[in-house]
Amino acid sequence: MDPGHNSNSFILNPDNSGFGLASKDGGSGTLEKQDAFYSLCTTEKTCGGRLKYGRFKDRNHAIMCTLFGCMTFFVMVAVIVPLCIYALVDSGINDQVAIDGTGNPNYKSWQNNVVSPGSDDVQVTYTLNYFDLQNPEEVVAGGKPRVVERGPYVYNEYYQKFDIEWTDNGNIVTYNIYRYYVYNQAMSGPGTSEFDNITLPYAAVLGFEYLLNLVPPEVQQMYTAGVLNKIQQSEIKIFHELTQVYDEVQASTNIIIRRNRDKINTLIKSTNASMVIYFADLYHYFNQTEAGQVIFKNLMCNTANGISPFKQLHPSEAWFGWLNDPLLSEVSAVLAEVKAKTNVTVPWSSAVPGAAVNYTSFYDARRRRTPDTFYTGKKNKNQIASYIRYQNMSLMHTCIAPTKSQNMSAYVEGEEFPACAHYQNDWDEETAENMGYTTPFATDYANRIKGLNPQKAVHETYLEVEPQTGLLVKARKRLQVNYYMEDYSIPEVLPSTVELGYAACENITELAALLEGVVAEPHIACNVSIVTDGIVCLAKPSTWKFENGGVFMPYGWVSEDLTLPESDANDLQNSLFIMEDVADGIQFWSLFAGGFCFAMIVAMLTYSHCAYRQSSVGKFERYKQQYGGGNATGLGVFPPPSVDTFGVSVTEKLASAPHTSQSDDEEGGSLRNGTTRNVLNNAQSIQNPVGRR
Secondary structure, three states, X not given: OOOXXXXXXXXXXXXXXXXXXXXXXXXXOOOOHHHHHHHOEEEEEEOOOOEEEEEEOOHHHHHHXXXXXXXXXXXXXXXXXXXXXXXXXXXXXXXXXXXXXXXXXXXXXXXXOOOOOOHHHOEEEEEEEEEEEOOHHHHHEOOOOEEEEEEEEEEEEEEEEEEEEEEOOOOEEEEEEEEEEEEOOOOOOOOOOOOXXXXXXXXXXXXXXXXXXXXXXXXXHHHHXXXXXXXXXXXXXXXXXXXXXXXXXXXXXXXXXXXXXHHHHHHHHHHHHHHHHHHHHHHHHHHHOOHHHHHHHHHHHOOOOOOOOEEEEOHHHHHHEEOOOXXXXXXXXXXXXXXXXXXXXXXXXXXXXXXXXXXOOHHHHHHHOOOEEEEOOOOOHHHOOEEEEEOXXXXXXXXXXXXXXXXXXXXXXXXXXOOOOOOOOOOOHHHHHHOOEEOOOOOOOOOOOEOOXXXXXXXXXEEEEOOOOOOEEEEEEXXXXXXXXXXXXXXXXXXXXXXXXXXXXXXXXXXHHHHOOOOOOOOOXXXXXXXXXXXXXXXXXXXEEOHHHEEEEEEEEEEXXXXXXXXXXXXXXXXXXXXXXXXXXXXHHHHHHHHHHHHHHHHHHHHHHHHHHHOHHHHHXXXXXXXXXXXXXXXXXXXXXXXXXXXXXXXXXXXXXXOOOOOOOOOOHHHHHHHHHHHHHHHHHHHOOOOOO
């Protein structure tokens, strides 16, 4: 070591432990607190003595302080820089996700997935699966339903937002949406077709009683009165013709008549007696049966489906609804007759709405749907895409009776689906009900169906969200539709009544054969005047008895699937994830560098401590601590230390320590001279420990 270098040499102070070091130019360890800095540093001047700065006297202290500063710096970088990067990324994401105007870079993809650039990659699919009933006749007789799952039938789902309006400086947006579905045969299941016939619960039949309540009672009575009037006209006609034939037979002198008079009279009397009972039974039936049930049964008989709560449907119409339903069209025909006779118009539609709406145009969507109102999140990012009003509703309602408020001038029966008037947020519940709206309700049920096979992986709804942006990476929404079907019965015309009618018809046929060419035979057409198709219908079984009094019949289920387009995924990879990788990299390497600095500090402290413990001063300190206060009487002379903490000879350091005069440094000279004397005194005290005389 260069004896002239006075800023790197230290000796150990035996009155301190651990890293308690004193410079050979330092004081006696009794410096004031404000002078503690000068025990490790020297004061230097620059700029002509106007600026002062400190300089470490020992290189090891300088290295350790530098390492500690670097460690602190790297730890701060590892914490602060990633937070700043994440904040910048979040701010950029929020600015793009909050669609506050047409200038937003994501406006086009938000507005539609039809004509915007890259929209062909937006894959939203709508998959339908149905439960095809295999034993409808057994079910209505109390048997357990057996179903077979049919599908999948896949549709491409497209949307276009329109009538878009921003308010509150872009914080609130109101718009309507035109959503439609296009069948995708390529993605559908093998062997499936859009024209498959699937046996399902018949919505028009199951909901007919509710629909019939929309028809005023006087109109229903008018229908049954019309049926009764036809029966009465038939009765009058039959009895009139039978009486006329009887009178002619009694007055006839024809030999054939005289020969068969008794038989003819017997046939006429038998037919007359049968007709009396027959028509009496019919009148009794109509008096005991509600008008709505008579209408319901007659209308069902007039359809190809017959008296059944099940119907064969195509996949598309089964889910999205259908126009010109045969049963409801029969009602339309009846109401048309009522209007012709009374000039009373009863609003009615032959359309059956579906579980989802497949709009046909912007006009159709605007007519049938009220706009939604959302927060864009411009002012509060936590409100992004939060509903303010769903179709102008604060509380969810469903339009189930559109004819109550349908604008008939904007609706074409048989060509369009009806729609309730647009919901107004200031309506109360009574007003909403009068306009055809109702709140959703729940019904208890018992599911006892054969053929169902629930699977969590297939039927579960889930969302996969990119955590930084909130974008849906993958989503699958599942919904199953079921119909609760309970026992139902419509009174039937007695089988004996129908048998009487057929027996009377046989008598009339035989009577006509006997009178042919002799007298005017009765012009009675049996299928027109007696056992008509309507009477045959009323006599058909119309009791539906389900297992356990009711069953929750599965109809079908839908899966609405969304997958983030590959182009959007690449954009995220090339922008957001790169920034995250940069932030993670800075954090990792900063912590690594800080850890390296910390390891170096620990290594230097360990080396210093070990060197101190191996020195004579260290041994003396341990001896003093063990035997109390440094009383070394009887121990002889304790040898002075040979080396300091860093292995430099104490004797050499003392001999080579330069004397700094006051002329060399006016401010520090006296302090340094005092420090040198203190060091020498310390060395002498080591050679002459306490207790030695």
